[in-house]
Amino acid sequence: MFSPFITQATSVRAIMFRVMLALVPAIAVYVWYFGPAILVTLTLASVTALATEAAMLKLRQRPLAPFLRDNSALLTAWLLALSIPPLAPWWLVVVGTAFAISVAKHLYGGLGSNPFNPAMIGYAILIISFPAQMTHWVAPHGLGQLEMSPAQQLQYIFGGQLPGSATLDAVTMATPLDTLKTQLHLGHSASEVMGMPIYGHLGGIGGEMVALAFLLGGVYLLLTRIISWHLPVAFLATLFATAGIFYLVDPAHYAPPLFHWFSGAAMLGAFFILTDPVTSPTTIGGKFIFAAGAGFLTYIIRVFGGFPDGVAFATLLMNICVPLIDAYTQPRVFGKKGDK
Amino acid sequence: MRTLYHFHGGVHPPTNKAQSVRTPIAFAGIPSKLVVPLHQHVGNTSKPAVQVGERVLKGQMFGMPEGSVSSAVHAPTSGTVAAIDMQQVAHPSGLPDLCVTLIPDGKDEWIARNGVDYRSKDAAELRQMLRLAGVVGLGGAVFPSDLKLRAGKHKMTTLVINGAECEPYITCDDMLMRERADEIVQGAEMMRTMLGAEEVLVGIEDNKPEAIAAMQAAVKANGLNNMEVVAVPTIYPGGGAKQLIRVLTGIEVPAGVRSTDLGVQCFNVATAWSAHRAVAHGEPLISRIVTVTGNVERPQNFEVLIGTPLNELLPLAGPRPDTNAHIMGGPMMGVTLPSDKVAVTKATNCIIEGSLALFPPPPMPLPCIRCTRCAEACPADLQPQELYWFAKSKNFGKTQEYHLFDCIECGACSYVCPSSIPLVQYFRFAKSEIWANEREKDAADLARQRHEFRQLRIERDKQEKAEKLAQKEKAAAAAKAAAPAAAPAAPASAPAAPAVTEAAAAPSAAKPATDDATQALINAAIARAREQAVAVKPKNMESLTPQQQAEIAEIEARRAKVRELSHPEAGKPEE
């Protein structure tokens, strides 16, 4: 036995559980606006994640129990499920989750060794491989031409069948970010687009409320000191500042900064994706650089890139830089003269 | 109100101090035997100053300090020296070390004690007194105090007296301050004058109000205007010397720098007390306050004679039957002792009896998730997660780049780790590997140097021999050349010339002959040695007086001792 002989009782399992708890409000709002399909997706992703995790642990000859109980695979599954369209067919969820756990996590060495955020790798793989399915977002409550009942949603997820003669376009619609991009291409001004019914007060009906719920969960994580404030604050501030500069220069072509905060995966990214400790820097300075870079890249990809949202790619790009950032931002050691 | 500074990190483990402060300090008594190690301090082992069988008085010196970094060791009571040999000591390794075993006679008879007023001595004399009284840091570091009382290059501004006692369970300093504040304060004032410091700050964590009150009263009673008792926030490791200096003065003492060079010095309250006893009463350091707590019926502080075996001390507190470990020190930095036969040393501030319920074995470590809770808790501003990575992969060069040696091994990182990784253990491992590598490298460098010098010497000898030979040949040739010239003048000397040539040729011819002679000598010597070995009884032994025989026996015994000490594995205690 070695000292210290006592420990504080916060396990990896408890930390991951708290993060999942913080996702619950967002899931509730999700169900309210987009129907209960998300619950099916979450369950499907969870089961796939645990099964893949168990299979990979077995292959890697690691003990199953402690790693299956650490909640990390479940968290990855939930984050991925919340990033993809709620009406995604079942195989999309399974493929994405299995890839995230097996390749992005275990092939790099499992818990703690993966350089990339597994959920974002899963998302990236899906949007590159199945762009059509990944853009079919179900229309928020009260906006679609046709609203599906929970049974019909289930039928679509598992059987691919739409109710009666409805087309996919009737039940889904492009996300606010997507619409903005298309409409700007068509020559409309940003303010015109933002006047469309899909845009609510901040970043789109439904989506903005989910984002607020993510923010709420994030505040809970900050208060319980599960995550540190540096990452979300630096990310949101940079995103706001970049969007603000463009908006001030040309309000006709660029959406206001608040829209960028509350649309897409910005809030999810700020509080739940970037804050993944494994794939983010460990130093305070590094956290600022990392999150600011991600915020800037998110905006650039959203506005100038080919994909509607940029959080996933911005995160992955910054993930690559983490070892370098860490190496260059080592803090001053006690008593050593230096930058302080 | 004094401005206090803040240090990075720290944790708040449950203090568990209340159990052991309910009763005053009790004297643990004189045990049936005392095992006093001769190496209880940082630096060289003391040189034995007594002999087996000798009767010693309480306070008589057992070991003389040897070398500049060393301290003395004394007899804790009067009695007879039963042995000076290798005994298992209070060290996590369980290895033996040189100890003096004393069988007390129960008379507890002091040697002559000469207490002096410190004001009548200069600092150098006082330092010598402390060195010979065996006063070392009693906070756990056991660094010889006299060496710390030498003023540095810098003008000394502050002397910090450490009464913070941040480790959970330990209350020995708390109780000492409550009961003996007056002598602590006088010791601190003596240290202040020795260092020429401007002020004394006594730092005590604010969870010890009784100790703070007692110390404040003592400072007032002694009328010391330049001494202040400061309540510092309770946070672990706020009682680390560097951390306390930082909190009280704002000065950060880096690793490898003497704090006196920055104008501050820090002593534990118990050290100040012992220094006072040593100078004012002439009493060397032969006992200390030990907290006995944990899985015991009656947790309490005891004044224990150095060398008291644990199995004679622990029963006083009533250990419970499910005790499974004896921890020396606190639960954060302590070490598990190899058995309850080892003795209390100057470093033993606390003995915690462990049990599965009290200290459950940690869960299986999970991989590091880089959550940086360790970095947030680290009082030395290190990045334990990086150090762990490098220590685990035995990349020791990198660990040093990431300031491994600034780690004070406080255990805060392991305490908060959600993956239950024994981080400190990795750091201890890396440090001891690096030290071992350095020792090996030094040995290799020494061997290389000596080998190269030897090569050089052999080469030089060869050259010198060749030169001598050449000179001789030259002389012979000259003689030869001179011979014919001299021949006509002195024909009688003609036979001499061949003789010279013969002599010149002799070395080559004589060499094998000398080799043969050497061989013969060696053979003769071997035969003699064998004979001697067979005939065990030496010659000339028949007509010895009994006195001479006794002398010889004594010498033989001493030789046997030397041989045994040079093969310490033979002296290992049976375990």
Next chain:
Amino acid sequence: MLIAILAMSALAILLGAVLGFSALKFKVEGNPLVDKIDAVLPQTQCGQCGYPGCKPYAEAIASGAADINRCPPGGEEGIHKLADLLGVEFKPFGEDTAAPKPKSVAFIDENTCIGCTLCLQACPVDAIVGAAKQMHTIVAAECTGCELCVAPCPVDCISMVPLPETISTWKWQYPVIPIQAAATNKN
């Protein structure tokens, strides 16, 4: 065309001059590789590798004449270090090399020693003190444990005593990792 040729030639001359100059300016005395290898070797000077000392063995390795697995005192760790330094594969000890032993020092039985000085001449690091017909003693701190003095002794009074672990040489152990233990148990 001509300009191109001239330009290329001028460039070649210039670069050649720079290279030539730096070759003189930054000339390295001796063979740095030999020193690096020598630094890795344990300096016991025992000759178990078949060379008369550590330096000659280092030279042999550097020139490619000797393998890296011929130094028993260096242990497997030493082979690993050499393999890392030279960028070659690790090689286990060969059949013909002696097995590594725990570090020892020589000890002279002073009752048997006849003072022949043969061990003094054999010691590669001058770690034996003595003179003709005087008892000899090993300076333990300087003894490398090479065993070269054992064979020449005509009365077999020198024995190798393994160095015991003491508190000052004791090392903290590597924390055991139950993850791997559990994994191997499963197999």
